[in-house]
Every structure is written in C-alpha cells, then in structure tokens.
Amino acid sequence: MKRALVLYHSLFGNTKTVAMSLARGIERLEIEVDVLSIDEVDIKEIPEYNFVAIGSPTHNIKPSKEMKEFLKKLGTIELKGQLGFSFDTRNESRMNNRNLALLENSAARSIEGFMKRMKMRIIKPRFSAIVYGREGPLNADVEEVFLQIGREIGSVLAV
Numbered sequence: 001m002k003r004a005l006v007l008y009h010s011l012f013g014n015t016k017t018v019a020m021s022l023a024r025g026i027e028r029l030e031i032e033v034d035v036l037s038i039d040e041v042d043i044k045e046i047p048e049y050n051f052v053a054i055g056s057p058t059h060n061i062k063p064s065k066e067m068k069e070f071l072k073k074l075g076t077i078e079l080k081g082q083l084g085f086s087f088d089t090r091n092e093s094r095m096n097n098r099n100l101a102l103l104e105n106s107a108a109r110s111i112e113g114f115m116k117r118m119k120m121r122i123i124k125p126r127f128s129a130i131v132y133g134r135e136g137p138l139n140a141d142v143e144e145v146f147l148q149i150g151r152e153i154g155s156v157l158a159v
C-alpha cells in the first residue's frame with residue numbers, strides 16, 4: 001500500500017477545496033491518501049509517506065506566513081528522494097503592477113524550490129489555481145483540473 005499526503009494552508013477555504021480535489025483524484029485501491037492542514041500534521045510522520053503535495057495561498061507573491069514558518073520546520077526533516085508536488089491559489093491581481101509583473105506571482109514556485117533544495121523528486125511541475133478577488137470563489141473549472149492532476153499523480157504512484 002502506497003501512502004500519499006496532501007498538506008495545505010488556507011485562509012478563506014479555497015486552497016483547502018483544491019487540496020481535497022487533488023486528494024480525491026489520487027485516491028485508488030492501492031493508495032491511501034490523507035489530506036491535512038499544516039496545523040494538523042505531525043511533522044515527524046511526513047517521511048513515512050511515499051508522496052507529499054504542499055499547497056498555499058499566494059500572499060505578496062510568496063507562500064502565506066504560516067506556510068513559510070511551516071516550511072522552516074519541515075526543513076529540519078530528512079525528505080531526500082520523497083516524491084513531491086506543489087500548488088497554490090492566487091488571483092493574479094499583482095500582474096497589473098508593472099514592478100511586480102516580472103516576478104512569478106506564485107507561492108507554489110517557492111514551495112517547489114524548497115522541495116528541490118530538500119532533494120525531493122518533483123513528480124509534476126507546480127500548478128496554480130486562480131481565484132476571484134481575495135476570498136474566492138475559485139475559477140469554474142479548477143476543481144476538475146485538480147481532480148485530473150490527482151489522477152495523473154495517482155497513476156504514477158500506483159506503479
């Protein structure tokens with residue numbers, strides 16, 4: 001039995017919704033999937049999973065403060081070789097700001113960078129879900145897209 005973990009932080013619930021869709025896509029008979037917020041997870045148990053997805057809202061083009069603090073703690077754990085995927089939610093509003101338009105406006109970019117520094121193996125490139133405004137809702141097809149990403153990850157994990 002393979003084990004997959006989907007970890008998230010979410011202020012208004014949108015990143016949680018996306019995390020649930022991802023987990024539902026991964027789920028199959030031979031894979032056990034847990035979806036946990038960063039407040040719920042016991043960091044010591046994370047190395048026991050074959051795969052870890054980490055998702056955060058984008059705050060000022062980076063992960064939320066809570067997620068940054070969590071990654072700092074996670075940085076003390078051995079994750080080498082573990083499979084990883086990063087995702088975020090964002091609203092793209094910063095793209096209207098000329099000074100910031102050149103920077104990638106994505107929490108997932110930082111999380112993926114963290115995973116690479118930890119020598120995790122990226123199973124799939126980072127992906128962003130777009131929300132309207134700060135509080136959402138999510139763009140119409142986002143849940144379906146994350147379900148599909150989950151299915152793809154699930155089929156890689158199952159072999």
Ligand SMILES: Cc1cc2nc3c(=O)[nH]c(=O)nc-3n(C[C@H](O)[C@H](O)[C@H](O)COP(=O)(O)O)c2cc1C
Binds near residue numbers: 012057105
């Ligand atoms: C303090 C703060 C800063 C934000 N900064 C950005 C940003 O730089 N770029 C962006 O696209 N969205 C930004 N947003 C919008 C968030 O990405 C949006 O609230 C989030 O995706 C919603 O996810 P959640 O419901 O899981 O909290 C910001 C939101 C807050 C509250």
